[in-house]
Amino acid sequence: MSVLNLAQDFLVAAQPATQPAAPVADTISTGEAVAFWILGPLSLLGALGMLFARNAVHSALWLVLTMLSLGVIYMVQQAPFLGFVQIIVYTGAIMMLFLFVLMLVGRDSSDSIVEVLRGQRLAAAVLGVGFAGLVVGSLAQAFTRVDSVGLTAVNSSGGGNVANIGAALFTKYLFVFELTSALLITAAVGAMVLAYSDRHGKGLKKTQRELVEERFKGDRPGSLPGPGVFATANSVATPALLPDGSVAQESLSALIEATTKEHLADDVADVSGTGHRADARALTGSAPKEGTE
Amino acid sequence: MTPTYYLLLSALLFSLGAVGVLVRRNAIVVFMCVELMLNAVNLTLVTFSRMHGELDGQVMGFFVMVVAAAEVVVGLTIIMSIFRTRRSASVDDSNLLKY
Numbered sequence: 489m490s491v492l493n494l495a496q497d498f499l500v501a502a503q504p505a506t507q508p509a510a511p512v513a514d515t516i517s518t519g520e521a522v523a524f525w526i527l528g529p530l531s532l533l534g535a536l537g538m539l540f541a542r543n544a545v546h547s548a549l550w551l552v553l554t555m556l557s558l559g560v561i562y563m564v565q566q567a568p569f570l571g572f573v574q575i576i577v578y579t580g581a582i583m584m585l586f587l588f589v590l591m592l593v594g595r596d597s598s599d600s601i602v603e604v605l606r607g608q609r610l611a612a613a614v615l616g617v618g619f620a621g622l623v624v625g626s627l628a629q630a631f632t633r634v635d636s637v638g639l640t641a642v643n644s645s646g647g648g649n650v651a652n653i654g655a656a657l658f659t660k661y662l663f664v665f666e667l668t669s670a671l672l673i674t675a676a677v678g679a680m681v682l683a684y685s686d687r688h689g690k691g692l693k694k695t696q697r698e699l700v701e702e703r704f705k706g707d708r709p710g711s712l713p714g715p716g717v718f719a720t721a722n723s724v725a726t727p728a729l730l731p732d733g734s735v736a737q738e739s740l741s742a743l744i745e746a747t748t749k750e751h752l753a754d755d756v757a758d759v760s761g762t763g764h765r766a767d768a769r770a771l772t773g774s775a776p777k778e779g780t781e
Numbered sequence: 782m783t784p785t786y787y788l789l790l791s792a793l794l795f796s797l798g799a800v801g802v803l804v805r806r807n808a809i810v811v812f813m814c815v816e817l818m819l820n821a822v823n824l825t826l827v828t829f830s831r832m833h834g835e836l837d838g839q840v841m842g843f844f845v846m847v848v849a850a851a852e853v854v855v856g857l858t859i860i861m862s863i864f865r866t867r868r869s870a871s872v873d874d875s876n877l878l879k880y
Contacts, residue, residue, distance in 0.1 A: 514784070514831070521782045528790045535797040535817055539804070547810050551817060554794070558820050565787065567827045567839050570846075574823070577846055582816065582853050589857045590809055593870045604873050609804050616800030623792040631785040637834030649836075656840050668847045675851035682858040685865065 514638025523564045531557035548586050555579045566639040569650045713739040787828040795821035808860045808870045812853070819849045 534554030541547045555578045562571035643649045657665050694702075703709060713728040713736045728739035744752070794817060801814030823842045830838025864870050 514834075516782050516784070524782065524786060524790075528786070531790065532793060532797070535794050535801075538810075538813060538817065539797055539801045544807050544810050547813055551813050554817060555820060558824055561787065561790075561824065562827050565784075565827050565831050567830065567842075570823075570827060570839050570842050573843065573846060574820075577850060578816075578820070582850060585853060585857060586809065586813060589861060592861065593809065593864050612800050612803035615803065616796050619799060620793055620796035623796065624789050627788045627792055628785060631783070631788065631832075634785075634832060636784045636832040639831050639834060639836070642834060642836055649839075652836050653839055653843070656836055657843070660837075661840055661844075664844060668844060671848065671851050675854045679854045679858045682855070682862050 514636040514640070520564055524561070527557040527561050527564070530554075531561070544590050545587065548583060548590060551586075552579050552583050555583065566643055567649065569653050708738075784828050784832050788825055791821040791824035791828070794818075794824070806871050806873055808863070808872050808875070809857075811872060812856055812860070816849065816853070819845060 531554045534550045534552075534557065537550030538547045538554065541550055556575060559571045559574035559579070562568075562574055639649075642652060646652050646655070724741050725744050728736040730736050798814045798817035798821060801817065802811050805811050805814060823845050826838045826842040826845065828838075830836060830842075860870060863875050867874055869875075
C-alpha cells in the first residue's frame with residue numbers, strides 16, 4: 489500500500505497543474521472513492537493470500553475474494569455487464585472448475601518447500617517489486633494529464649450498458665465474436681481428447697460386459713453364498729451352511745481363512761464367551777484391555 | 782482520486798500474479814496466478830473504457846474472459862493428464878513432455 493500512497497501523493501501534488509478549464513465530465517463521487525478504498529485493499533489482500541497460502545484450496549478461495557472484489561469494482565466503474573459476467577463466469581464457473589480439479593488431483597498435493605533453484609524466490613520477489621514499481625510509477629506519471637471522459641453519456645444512450653455492448657458485439661466485433669465460438673468449440677473438443685482415458689491402456693480396467701462374459705464362462709455363474717446364510721449368526725466369520733448341514737466352502741472368507749488360528753484366538757474367545765465378555769467389537773483383532781472389563 | 786488509481790491497483794495485482802507464477806510450484810496455483818494477471822488486465826481494460834468514454838474496452842474485456850475460460854478448460858485438462866501419468870501436480874516434476 490505504500491507504493492499506492494506514494495503514487496497518491498504524487499497525483500495529489502500534480503493535480504492542481506492539470507486541472508483543465510473545461511469541466512471534467514467524469515467526476516468520482518465519494519461513494520465510489522469509499523468503494524475503491526474498501527475493494528482495492530480487499531482484492532490486494534486476496535492476491536497476497538493466494539500467493540502465500542500453502543494449501544492450494546486456500547489459494548483458490550483467496551482468489552475468489554479477489555475476483556469478487558474486481559467484479560464489484562467493474563460495476564462501480566460503470567461496467568455492470570462485465571461485473572456480472574466476472575462474478576458468474578470467473579467466480580462461478582472458472583474457480584469452481586479449479587476447485588474440482590484440485591479435489592481430483594488431491595487436496596494435499598501442496599507446494600514443496602524445497603527450493604530447486606537457489607535464491608529463486610528472492611529473485612522473483614525483487615523482480616516483482618521492481619516490476620510493480622516500474623509500472624505503477626510510469627502509470628502514475630503518464631495519466632496525470634489525462635482527463636477521464638466517463639461512461640455516463642454512453643451508458644444512458646441507446647438502451648444502456650448491456651444493450652450497447654450487445655450492439656457492439658454483433659456489429660463492430662461480429663467477426664471476432666464468431667472466432668470466439670471456434671475457440672470455445674476447439675477448447676471443448678481439446679478438453680475431451682485430453683481428458684479421455686483409454687480403458688485398454690495401462691489401467692486394463694475391465695468393462696461391465698467383459699466382467700459378465702467372464703463370469704458366465706467360468707464354473708459358477710451365480711453369486712457366491714453369503715456368509716452366515718442358514719447359519720446361527722450373520723458374522724463374516726460364520727460360513728454358510730448347505731442344506732445337508734455341511735459348510736459351503738465358497739462362503740468362507742479368504743481373509744479370515746488365511747489368518748492363523750493363534751492370531752484369532754482372542755477374538756474366538758471373545759465371541760464364544762470364554763475368557764472375555766463377548767462385545768460388539770468382536771473380530772477387531774485386538775484383545776480388550778484387562779482393566780476395561 | 783482519479784481513475785488512474787484503478788490502473789495502479791491493476792498494476793499491483795498483475796505484479797502479484799507474476800510473482801506467483803515465478804514462485805509457486807503447484808501447477809494449479811501457477812494457473813490461478815495466470816488468472817489473476819488476466820483479471821488485472823481486464824481491470825485496466827474496463828478503466829480505459831471509462832477514461833475514453835467508449836465501450837470497446839469492455840467488449841475487449843469480455844473477449845479476454847472468453848479466452849480465459851477456454852484456456853482454463855484446456856490447461857486444467859493438461860494438468861489432469863500430467864497428474865494421471867506422473868501422480869504429481871508440481872511443475873518441477875514435469876520436465877519431459879513425453880513419458
